[in-house]
Every structure is written in C-alpha cells, then in structure tokens.
Amino acid sequence: MNVIGAALAAAAGLALAGAAASVLFGRSARARVAGPLTALSGVAAVVAGAAAVAGASWSFATPDLLPLTGVELTIDALSGWFLLLVGAVTCVAGTYTVGYVGRSGEGASSRGALFLLPLFAASMMLVPLAASVPTLLAGWELMAVTSLLLVLTEHRHRPPQAPLANATQSDERTAARAGGAVRDAAVWYAAMTQLGFVALLAGLLWLAAVAGGTSFAAIRAGAAGMDATTAGVVFLLGIVGFAGKAGAVPLHPWLPRAHAESPSHVSTLMSAAMVKLGIYGLLRLGFDLLGGGATWWWLVLVVIGSGSALYGITQAAVAQDLKRMLAFSTSENVGLILLGVGFAGLYARSGNPAAAGLALAAALLHTANHAAFKALLFAGAGSVVRATGTRDLDRLGGLVRTMPATTIMFGAGALAAAALPPGNGFVSEWLLLQALLHPGPDAGTLLTIAAPLAVAVVATTAGIGVATYVKAVGTGFLARARTDPAALARESPPSMIVAMGLAGLACVGLSVGPGLTVPALSRIAADLELILDTGQPMVPSDLALRFDAVRATLWPLWTVLGIVAVTVAVAVTARGLGPARRRAAAWDCGDGPLTARMEYTATSFAEPLQRVFDDVLAPERDVDVTHVDESRYHVSAVSFQQRIPDRIENRLYQPLLGIMRRLGEQARGLGNGSVHRYLGYMLGALLAVLVLGVLR
C-alpha cells in the first residue's frame, strides 16, 4: 500500500477513533480527546493530499458498503489539492475545538456534537476521493446531514455570556430568541442543501444513464458523444447543486444564517472547507467529466461569480454581526473563484490553454488562500464570541488590550482577506488579475468585453473588501470597549490560540512562498488539458511567482521583507530623535472625558458606503418618537432602528415561499379525512396504471 493509501486509512481510522472517543469519554475529557484526534485525521489527509499533488496516484474499489454499485475511490492531482485543503482546515478546527467547546457537556461539548464533528470532517474528505456517481452522492449527503446536525448544536444551550451586573430573566429570553434563530438557520440550510442535492442527483444520474455507467471513467468515455443540450442541462443542474453548496448568489440565503448561528469550530469547517467542495464539483464536472463544454456554460459561471462577489462584499460591508460579515465575505470570495473558473473555461473554449491554465491556477490558489485566512478569521471570531458572548460589532471594542493574541491573529487574517500586499489574499488576487489582463492576441469579442468588466468587478470587490475589514478590525478590536461584556473579556485558552497560529502559519507560508504551489497547479492544469506555463524550468525552491509567458512576476518575499525592514528602520530611527512618548487624554473639545459611546460604531463606519449603495441594499428604517404627555412639541424619547435586509432573499425567495405556502394550504383539501377520498385516490391510481398498460 503506498503513502496515499496508508495516510487515508490513518485519516479514516483517526476520525472514527475521534467519534468513538466522544461517545466513550465523560464531559471533562471528551473535547480534549476528540479534538486532537480530529486534528490528526486532518494531518493524515494533508499528507495524502500532498502526495497526490506531487504526482502519486491511488485507487480503491469495493463492491460492498453501498448497495447496487459499491464504493469507488480514486485520487488525482485535483482531488489531492482539495483533500489537502480539507485536511488542513480540519487540523485547525480540531485543535480549536479542544478549548472552544468547554467542558459543560451541553451544546457543542455534548456527545452528539463531538461525535458528529470527526464524521463531518471524514465525509468532507470522502467527496474529493469519489470516483463514481453514487460514492460522490453518498459522501455529499453525509456531509450535508452531519453539518446540518452540527448547525443545530446550540439550539437549546447557548454558551453563557460574560457576567453582567444585572443578568436575570433577560438571559432566558435571549436564549429563547437565539434558539429560534438557530432553528431558522437550520431549516433554511436543510431546505437549500436538499434542493441542491436533488438537482445534483437528477443531473448526475442522467449523465450516468446517457454515458452508460456510473463510474467517472465510464462517464468520461461516454460523454464524448453526448449531445450539447443534454450536456448543457446536466451542467446547469450541476451549477444549482455545486454553486448552491458553495454559497454563490442567488443560492446563498442559507450561508449567512448557517455560518453565523453554528458554533465557531463548525463555521470554520463549513466556510473554509465545505464550500470549496462545491468548487471541486464544478471543476470535476465541467472540465473533467464533460470535457470542457460550451462557451455559454462558463459565461453563466462568470456572471454568477461576478454577482456573488459584488453582492457578497456589499452585504458584508454593512453587516454588523461579525460572523454574518465573514459569511458574506465567503460568498464574495467564492464569487471571485467562480470568476476565475469561468474565465478558465472561456479561455479554453477560445483556444488559449495557456491563459486558461493561468486563470485556473488563480482560482485554485484562491481556494487555498481563502481556506487559510477564513479559518483564521472564523477562529478569531469564535474566540471573541466565546469571551464576550456577543457577535455584534457595535457592542465590541477594546479587545486589543484584553485579548491581544486574538487581535493579532484576527488582524493578520483581515489583512489577508482584504487582499493587501503582505497577505496571501493579495497573491491570488494578483494572479487572477494577471489572468484577466492577458486574454491573448486573438480573443473574441466576448472575451475582449468580459475581461475588463471582470477586472472592474475584482477591483470594486477588493476596494469594498478593504473597507469591510478595516471596519471589522477597527470597530471590533481597537479603541475602548463599548459595552460591559467586551470590557470583561478574557483571552482564549492556549489550544484556540495554537489553532489560530496554525492557520496564520499557513497564511504566511502561502503569502511568502506561493511559488511552491506552482508545480502542483501545473500538474492539475495538465490533467485538465490546460497549460500552466512558467516559461522556464521550474526550480522547486523558487518561492516567487513567475510566468514569463505573460511577463508577470511577483516577489512576495521581497515585498514583505522590504516593508518589514523599512518599518523597523523608520521606527527605530524615529525613536532615537527627540523626547520620549507620553500618554494623555484625547482632545474632548473641553466638554469632559470621552466615553465609549462617542466612538464610531460599525454601523456608522459603514454608513457612507451604505449610502452609496442605497439602491442595492434598500435599508429599512424605523423612527419612533415618543412625545411628552403635556405637549406634542416636546420629545421625551426617539428610537431609531435600521435593518438591512437581504434584498435577493426578499425579492426572489419570499415570493416563492408564499406561492408554496398557498399551494400547501390548497393541498390540505387533498387529505380531509374522508375515507372515500382516499379509496378514490387508490382506485384512480389503479385505473390510471391499467389504462396506461392498455395504451402501451
């Protein structure tokens, strides 16, 4: 058995051991055993993935385990990349779980929740390995079910908030409301993921039927002769299933709800790893199984990607719930990845495999970068939520003094997510822009128009993204605490900081040495019949990104070193001049000491952007004026409420839900309790079958 087989067996074994441990151990030791076992399972998956992207291969088939078709597993470079991603995120999440879930035995530290966590991770590792349609669907559904149950973890027991001076029955009401929100999130998630699954089922089974076999090898062979309409419909169904799982607009309403309401270690796994499997599905279906397809397929992906990127970041910019902001940011990054994938397909269709390889490389590098920094960000957010009990940015602040390690980690993640130069998000965004900026000499009209528009989308997204993350870090962590829970926060336990540190190391590695991923990306591109041409023999230790074919070079290591060196030099030099620094009160216009209420909140920070995008966001405002009893000219209190709804959800989903509700109410008459009616249905069905039999 080669390295991959051994590593995968180890991963599966460790995951099962973690699940068993969570059942067997008592509540004080449960998390401390199950978490590291899950993390080690992730490490094994990383080893397997790394071996696969380095060129090793492995396959496994057994006729048992699944009825009718059995299980078939194969690994190639593309699967290896995603397996590596999933494994790395699992490692971070497993380590994080140890400190995050606590020892209360309820909610996230209960038997059930810790039992499901390794199973969720294992099912995510199964999906990229699948080599036949039933295996893929089984892994997909297992992933969906386990994640759904994990989303529901805190619907009864929210972890206790930081001690408040007057914490009484308001806690119960808050807990009840929180439980309702969790259940609402779970319902949306369940409905949309099952909708995606049905679409996937229909599409993939139809594909298997037309191609004459359920294994991917058979489909690859049989799809060559498929007619364009069938292939197109299959791909569209695949988009509904895979892009819905990835959280692309307009299939996104579940994402902000589920990622915000689930406990943070689950959010990390879902946002950093699970949505990438949607991307994997699209790549596998579009490029590999269906062999490239038609131009309009990729154009649909480009449009969806652009919409997701713009809408996602706009909603993130005005969100005041920290985890909802991160969830919408995931949607935005998925949009950028889909943009890259779409353009890879467009370039491939227009006969430019080099540019296609570059676009694909950009998309894949962004999946890795996003996994790294989103894991870091959600871990940091979970740290904040655990310490302060609130996700509301308007109530946080001042955490830089009470939680310095978390602040540094979150700041590093925010730097990467904002796509600013020393961060790793910048590297993949640079690569994406390079891919868009070189459509090639004989690109058609479509590409000539689409490429600049895509550049505009990427640029707008990047700009608003920077503002979003400045808001998150600035209002959430800096200055003074705005409320008591934030002031009473304490730093997280070491396991959580170690987990964040692991994710941070991954970010640093990817930002300083992206050239190390180029051999893997070339192999994946070659597998999908594209070219990633660096123009010169590759030196394995070359850290920089160099594509001589398009005359683009990026030296992140030098940039980072330059910035750091010069900063230190300037700081040290300045320190030597003049008198020492002293502290004093900030200027308060002579009116007395400044209070925390005078700081800008997240809502006020985002207000200019919200005004600029007023038409897209359509905020709902409510002003309530209470007058003094004696005279209507005097005001005793004014209350202002602003809500920014999800406009796509209101315009697209609420009418659909209304129609379904009306249909359901009308259908109630179908089952009104009359025995005759039921018997009549049976008779009618029997007669219909007989008539059909006669007619045929």
Place this chain on the structure above:
Amino acid sequence: MTRSDWLEQAINLACGLLLLTAVGALWRREVSALIPILSVQGIALTAIAALLASEHPAGAEAVVVAVLVGALKVVVIPLLLRRVHRLVPGARETRPLVNVASSLLAAAGLSLLAYAAAGPLIDASPSPTARATPVGLALVLIGFFVAATRQRAVSQIVGLLLVDNGIAATAFLATDGVPLIVELGVSADLVLAVLVLQVLTARMVRTFGDGDLDDLRELHD
C-alpha cells in the same frame, strides 16, 4: 361433449355467476341483501376451485384448497358479516356517492377495461381456462369501486371481500393452481381483516350511533 368441454362450460358458468353477483352488489341498496350475494359468489368461486381440482395432476392439495375456499367464503365470512350487520339492522345505502344507475354503467366500463388490460395475462398464462381471467380482474375493480363509493362501513367490508374474491378467481383461472400454503396465508389475512373491520364498525356505531362513514370526516387530535 368431452369431459374438458363440459368442464370449460361449467367454469364459464361459474364466472358468469361471479360477475352477476358483483353487479348485484352494486345494485341492491339494502345492506342485508349483500350477504346472500356474497354467499352465492363464494359458492361460484368454490365451484371453480373444485372443477379445476378435479383436473389437476396433484389432485389432493387442490381439493383441500377448494374445500378451504368453500369453508371460508360460504360459511365463515357471511357469518362474520351477519354479526356486523346485526349492529345496525335495517341499514340502507341512502346516499351513495355515485347513484345506482351510474354505478352500473361504471361497472360495465370497468369490465371493459379489465378485459383490455388482461390481454397480456391471458397470453402469458399456461392454463386453458385463462381466457376467463378478465372476470377476476373486473371483480377486483368493481370491489374497489364499491369500497370507494359506498357510505356504510359494512359496504366497505363487502368491497374488500369482492376484491379478494376477484384476486382469488384470477389466481385460480390464470395459474396452475394456488398452493395450499398461499391459500392458507390469504385466508388468514382476510379473516383477520374482517375481524378488525368488525371491531372498528362496532366502535363507530357506539360513538356515532350509526354506521355512516361520513361521520368520520373531521380530523381530530
């Protein structure tokens, strides 16, 4: 006439009697009239079974089956039905969902459909009496129709019994004979079903004072 011709004529006669009784079940309004109709149907079915048993190579088992069918359908079931009927004597189908004339037309239509649908069955069957299979299928459809359109609980039971008679007839006519074990199983099921329905009807009469199924319209917790 040869023995097999005479046999075939007798079977056709019995089948005709089956069909006639089925239509009769649709025609008569008084529930008390349904029980003799079912008894006659049972006799016809027993006759078919016995006639087929006389020609059967493995004769002993088939004779036992015929005896079992007779005991069940001529004696036991009508007895049980009389017990149910005694709960609400003098019951009539006053408001059937489909009136009598339309029911009879429907029965004719169902018989035609049964004839058309049974074509493949006839072709696939090894037995020479298979040409009469449509009768069995028609009996099934008419029994279903009775159950679906009649108001009283007793009528529903009668419909179920008609369906069972039809299935039994199809089995006898189209196959090489029903094995004993199958017949035992089916009979046990049927008796059990009728017993359960009897209990439910008694319950209903006790609660509502009448055996009218329309009282069961509203769904309650």
Place this chain on the structure above:
Amino acid sequence: MTADVRGLVIVALALGQAVLLAVLAPYVLGLTRAVRARLEGRAGGRLGQPWRDLRKLLRKGPTSPADASLVFVAAPPVLMATSIVVAGAAPFVATASVAGRADLIVVVGLLLLGTVALALAGLDTGTAFGGMGASREMTIAALVEPTLLLSVFALSVRVGSTDLATIVSAGATDPASVFTPASALAAAALAIATLAEGGRIPVDNPSTHLELTMVHEAMVLEYSGRDLALVEWASSLRLTILLGLLANLFVPWGVATALTPIGVLIGAAVFVVKVGLLAVALAVGEVFTAKLRLFRVPELLAGSFALALLAVLAAAVLG
C-alpha cells in the same frame, strides 16, 4: 557589468531614488502652497517651509491618547515604510534598475496598505473625528480602486505586462504609442484618481480647519511631534509618488533606459522638472475648483471609472 555588480548598482539606485523622493516631497508640497498663495494674492510661505515644519515637529515629543494601542504608534512608520518602498522600487529615474520588481498592481496595493494603517490608527484613537475620517477615507479608497486597476489594465494592454518598468520603457522607446486615445482617457482617469488618493481638492481640502469637512486630516488629528512629522512627510511623499507615476506613465521621455551615470543624472533632473510642473498644474487647478460634498465624490469617481473603462475599450478596439 557582472551580475553581482549590477545587483549592487541596482540596490544603490533604489536607495538613492528613495532618498531623492523623500527630500523632494516637502518641496513639492511647498511649491503647490506657494503657487496657490500667489494666485490667491497672498505672499505665502517659502518653498522650504514644509521642511522647516518637519524639523520642528521632529524635535517635539509625541503624545498618544489614553485609549490608543500599539496600532496608533505603529501606523506612521508603516505608512512611511510603504511609501519609501514604492519610492525606491518604482521606475522614476531609471527603468533598467528595477525591471521585474515593481508591478503596478503591487504599487497600488502598497499605497492602499498605507491608507489602511492610517485608518486603523484613526479608529484606534477612540474619538468621533478619528472614526469619521477613517470611515470617509476608506469609502473613497474603496471607490477609487476600480479606476486605478482599470487604468492599469488600459496601460498594460498595449505592452502586454503590468510591470511598471516595461510600460515606462515601452513608452520611452516608442513615443508614438503614448499618444493614443486610450492613453489620453487613461491619463484623465488616473488624474482624478490621483486627486482622490492624494487627498487634494475637489475630494478633500488639505488645509481646512473645520473638522466636519476633513477626510484625511480628521484621521491624524491626534498625532503630534515626530508621529505627525512622519505622517505629513509620508503624505507629501505619496503625493510626489502619484505625480511621478502620472508623469512617467504618460510623458516617459527623459527616463534613463540604460544604467549609465549620465543617463541616471539626466533622468533624475527630468523627473524633478516633470513633477514640479505637475505640482504647479495641480495648484492652479485647486485654486479654480471648490471641494465637493462628500456624497458628491462618488459621482466624480464614477465618472473617472467610466473614463477608465472607455480607455480599456479604446485600447482593445483601436489597438
């Protein structure tokens, strides 16, 4: 020249360029102020006044607000560092020096990093003005990004690379390629973007003292002493960088394309002259324009975005 010697020369050149720009920047600021004063009928300060201000501030001790953290202290060095790195790496004096190291997207990103550092510092002070300045500055920065990157696109289409040195040397060696409609449109778009990035009228008034009209100044209200010196210096350095980029991208003659001492000296001199002329033009423009209301700025930036998009289309269609 052997590779090692060439490497050393390049590093020396980068350092020298950074020093040149750092020394030049306050004079550029002084020039704009002097021209503006003269046109407004005032006597105004002398050219070297910003340098004297810097010297005064460097001698004074900095004060941090009570609520601020390390971010407030670290922001001025970070801002200065990003500006110096760009000043050293971008091809202002010679193109041969930094070939392959100054990508235009990286330059845009580094400038944005400096803005972000200052915005975080503004939020860190815990005052309402700091937050206000940070909020406005980030909104403007977010809306300028698309224009900047699209202009990059327009410029790189004709050269086939986003590397600054390649673009500048292509323009220097082939003058006709500069006078295209795409270039003109891109120049207009980049000019407006420069005004926004540099915090000049009509986007922001650098010499206002009414806090509610401030954008950049509001973020740095709490800075004093050498912190303020670094911030002011870095702001003028950024303005010089932006003017220098504008000059070298669209009027690239005089830039040294080979690493000869004479060429480098001529390149430096021509650069100083070009930036000076642009500073004068900037000052004249400022005198005759008023600052826009904050919520009219997006319209201006949308206009520059449209110009940049037209530049790209022109580059693709008209070649």
